[in-house]
Amino acid sequence: MGRFRRTLAVCALVLATVAGTAGWAAGDVQTAVTGPPPGTAAWTADHVLGRRLPNPASTAPALVARFFTGLTAAQRTALAERHPLVVGGLDGAPPELRYTANDLALTAGRDRELARAADPEQPTGVRRQARKRAAAYDRLLTPGRHVLAFDPRGRGQVAEVYGDLRTARRIAVVVPGSDTDLASYDAAADMARDLRAEVIRLAPADHPAVIVWVGYTTPVGVGWDAATGHLAEEGAPRLLRFLDGLAATTRPVAPPSVFCHSYGSVLCGAAAHRLTGRQVSDLVVAASPGMRIGQAGQVPVGARSRLWATARDATDWIRRVPPVELFGLGHGADPADPDFGARVVSSDGAQGHTGYFTPGTASLRNYADIAVGHYGAVACAHSASDTSEDCRHGLH
Known part of the structure; x- marks a missing residue:
């Protein structure tokens, strides 16, 4: 009976989160855009x-x-x-x-x-x-x-390249989260532009390219869609196919690094079970509500691939999201929790839910170091059970 009551209490907490906390907006239920591009029948x-x-x-x-x-x-x-x-x-x-x-x-x-x-x-x-x-x-x-993908259906989807994919020796992909679509795309594009500027500063000879990929239907607001995984599950095959396309048409020195922000990390978690080391070298999550994965070891992204999480900033509202998944609601463990097993990087200087890609923050510098393979320069988050040595253990 005690265990049942605890389960009900956590369920109530999740439902309260879905219903909306102060400052959170209720979300509309979205129908995911799936399948091949429009015009396929004529093609x-x-x-x-x-x-x-x-x-x-x-x-x-x-x-x-x-x-x-x-x-x-x-x-x-x-x-x-x-x-x-x-x-x-x-x-x-x-x-x-x-x-x-x-x-x-x-x-x-x-x-x-x-x-x-x-x-x-x-x-x-x-x-x-x-x-x-x-x-x-x-x-x-x-x-x-340079628009690499465009789909006018629904709220609109787009992917854009910053840099030259023909000469890029390093490629990074940014997967944004809720409320990102054709109308609000510029905020996600800013993340990609700032990341590329930082990567160029570190490794200009690599001619880095950064792609912002809004190739899935994102939740609107914080409501049912944001609290469930159905849009992530629908979008995961599209991300996997996109990464396969990059592998077939580009020649970087290593597979892309993929940076997943907010609900984008839920999508990356849904895709992670099918990712290979040929598709991605590093998977990085930021402002994550969870990946619907119990532990980092359950992500079979290949022997040479790595899973990183970003320490949550104290002003990020995502900290209020319960790290549980019950009856399809919630997204499970916090990837930045040391018990999850990801390599946790510092976010010093970041502010709020969208500040992790801001120039001058430790998180953006860490993302750039990861993107170019400078793992020894990554600044790790510090807690009782997470030291710099643990964060970078085994990386060269």
Whole structure:
């Protein structure tokens, strides 16, 4: 009876968290965008080359890369012009071709939204939303930006590259969390830009590239979606396929480091069971509500791969999230807890839930050191059971 009461008490705590604490907003339930890119049916029915095109739903990115290698430049360009949404979102397609295709898709999308915004037959709210979306598309069309993926469905998804994937010897991927979509994308992009600036400072000869990947449907606010793992489970295969595409089209000296922020760490936890050392070298979580994993040893990311957690800042509201998972609610153990078994790095200087990528913080310096493999320079979090030697043990 005592154990049952304790379980009910923890359950009540989780439900109270979901219902909202002071300053937390209730969230809308989201329908995850899944499956191949829009336009896939027209793509698979197209015989312009006299042969079948690779099925975006089933063809492995390595085979997609091989297919494009066998095409002429004119054939690749023709496919991008005929099917911009498919080519722009096709993992395994050449990055430069995807940039071109996504510019075409964004331009067409912007023009459609501007037409809706100018249509007097449309309700005022629809016209207002169309103007906002057109403005978001227009920002992504700024010269010099490199959009690696774009999906207009739902609230909109996007991935962008900072740097040159053709010459990058080091690649990092940032996976943001709740409330990130096409409209709010710039906050996540700032994380990637700040990380790249720090990595360039450390290792300019590596020509580092940082990708911000918003390739899944994120929760809105802190509500049911944020407290459950269903959006993470739906998004995990998309992240895995994206990483396979990077492995097939880039040649860094080591697999990418993946940095997962907030609910993004729940998604990374859902993907971790299927990650390989070829897809990722380091998995780093920050501001994590949990990964739905009991211990770091349950993450089979390969013998050479490492799992890192960021010490939670005292002003980060995520500290109020109970480290439990019951009846599908909550995300389990805190990855920054020494008992979890991850290597815990310092976050000195960070403030709040989004401050871990801020220039001048210990966390951002640590992320840059991890991204370039300077493990001996990582500053570890200090507690009674976590010393610098333990944090970097076995790393060279």
